[in-house]
Amino acid sequence: MDLQLAEKKVKDLHNLLNQYNYEYHVLDQPSVPDAEYDRLMRDLIELEEQFPELKTEDSPTQRVGGEILDMFEKVEHQSQMLSLGNAFSEQDLRDFDRRVRQGAGQNVSYVCELKIDGLAVSLRYEDGLFVLGATRGDGSIGENITANLKTIRSIPLRLKESVTMEVRGEAFMPRSSFEKLNKAKEENGEEPFANPRNAAAGSLRQLDPRLAAKRNLDIFVYGIANVGDTGVVSHSEGLDYLESLGFKTNKERKRCESIEEVIEYVQGWTDKRPNLPYDIDGIVIKVDSLETQEQLGTTAKSPRWAIAYKFPAEEVVTTLRDIELSV
Numbered sequence: 001m002d003l004q005l006a007e008k009k010v011k012d013l014h015n016l017l018n019q020y021n022y023e024y025h026v027l028d029q030p031s032v033p034d035a036e037y038d039r040l041m042r043d044l045i046e047l048e049e050q051f052p053e054l055k056t057e058d059s060p061t062q063r064v065g066g067e068i069l070d071m072f073e074k075v076e077h078q079s080q081m082l083s084l085g086n087a088f089s090e091q092d093l094r095d096f097d098r099r100v101r102q103g104a105g106q107n108v109s110y111v112c113e114l115k116i117d118g119l120a121v122s123l124r125y126e127d128g129l130f131v132l133g134a135t136r137g138d139g140s141i142g143e144n145i146t147a148n149l150k151t152i153r154s155i156p157l158r159l160k161e162s163v164t165m166e167v168r169g170e171a172f173m174p175r176s177s178f179e180k181l182n183k184a185k186e187e188n189g190e191e192p193f194a195n196p197r198n199a200a201a202g203s204l205r206q207l208d209p210r211l212a213a214k215r216n217l218d219i220f221v222y223g224i225a226n227v228g229d230t231g232v233v234s235h236s237e238g239l240d241y242l243e244s245l246g247f248k249t250n251k252e253r254k255r256c257e258s259i260e261e262v263i264e265y266v267q268g269w270t271d272k273r274p275n276l277p278y279d280i281d282g283i284v285i286k287v288d289s290l291e292t293q294e295q296l297g298t299t300a301k302s303p304r305w306a307i308a309y310k311f312p313a314e315e316v317v318t319t320l321r322d323i324e325l326s327v
C-alpha cells in the first residue's frame with residue numbers, strides 16, 4: 001500500500017473509531033459490537049506500525065501513553081477554578097435566591113445539576129485538540145495529569161470543531177467499578193478505598209497511565225472557563241454547546257424558573273440518590289443567564305450566582321448487633 005492510500009485509511013479509521021467511542025462512552029448507545037471496534041483498532045495499530053509518520057498524538061491508539069512519569073508538573077489554570085458556597089437547608093436556598101434577585105434587580109432562572117462526588121479537573125483544548133488536563137489543586141495551580149485523563153474514554157481527544165477553550169468537569173469512578181476495585185484490593189490483602197471519590201483521586205494520581213487506564217474512570221463536564229469567547233448567552237446553552245462538541249454532560253440537569261422548583265428538584269433527588277450508578281454529595285444551583293452571572297460577580301473564592309446544596313451526611317445506622325459483633 002502506498003503512503004497516500006495509507007493516509008486515507010488512517011483518516012477513515014480515526015473517524016470511525018472516534019464515532020464508535022463517542023456512541024459507546026458518551027451516548028451509552030453503541031452502534032457496533034465491541035469486536036468490530038477492536039478489529040478497526042488493530043487495523044489502525046498495524047497501519048501506524050507500517051507508517052510511523054501517520055501516528056498522531058490524537059490517534060485513538062494513543063489514549064494510554066507508555067512512559068511512567070516520575071512526578072506531576074505544576075500548571076497554572078488560565079482562569080481560577082472557583083469554590084462553591086454551601087446551603088444546608090431550604091431556608092439557605094431561599095436566602096440565596098433573595099440575595100440573587102436583589103443583586104439582579106429581577107427574578108432569575110436557575111439550572112440545577114447533580115453534584116458529582118469526584119474531583120474537579122480542567123481540560124484545555126487548542127484548535128480542537130486535547131492538549132492539557134489538570135487537577136483543580138488550590139484553584140489557581142493544579143497538577144498536569146494529561147496522560148491519565150487521556151485514558152478516560154468519554155474525554156474527546158479531538159473536538160468536532162477546532163475550537164480553543166478550557167472546559168471544567170468532575171472526574172469520578174462509577175460505583176460498580178469502585179466495588180470491583182475494592183474486591184480485587186481485598187483479595188490482594190491491600191487497603192481498600194473508603195469511597196469512590198478517594199478511588200478516583202488515587203487513580204488519577206497514578207504515575208503510570210496504564211494503571212489509571214484500568215480504573216474505568218468517567219467524567220461529566222459542567223462548564224466552560226472562557227465561556228465569554230463562545231457567544232452562548234446562558235449556562236444551559238453552554239452545556240448544549242459542550243454536548244455538540246462531543247463532551248459528556250450529566251443529563252439529569254433541570255432548568256428551574258423559581259426557587260420553589262429548585263427545592264422540589266432537590267427534594268426529588270434526596271431519595272433517588274441510591275438509584276444512581278455514581279455518588280453525588282449534593283445539587284449545584286446556578287443562575288442560567290450569563291449576563292446576570294456577570295452582574296452578580298464573584299467573591300475572592302466563589303461565585304455569587306451559584307451555590308451547592310449539600311445532602312445531610314448519610315447517618316450510619318449501627319444496630320446494637322453490629323456493635324456487639326464489632327467488640
Ligand SMILES: CC(C)(C)c1nc(N2CCN(c3ncccn3)CC2)c2cc(C(N)=O)c(N)nc2n1
Pocket residue numbers: 082083084113114115116117118120136168170222223284286303306
Ligand atoms: C463553575 C462553578 C464554580 C459554578 C462550579 N464549581 C464546581 N466545583 C467548585 C468547587 N469544587 C471544589 N473541589 C475541591 C475543593 C474545593 N472546591 C469542585 C467543583 C462544580 C462542581 C460540580 C459537580 N461536582 O458536579 C458541578 N456540577 N458544577 C460545578 N460548578
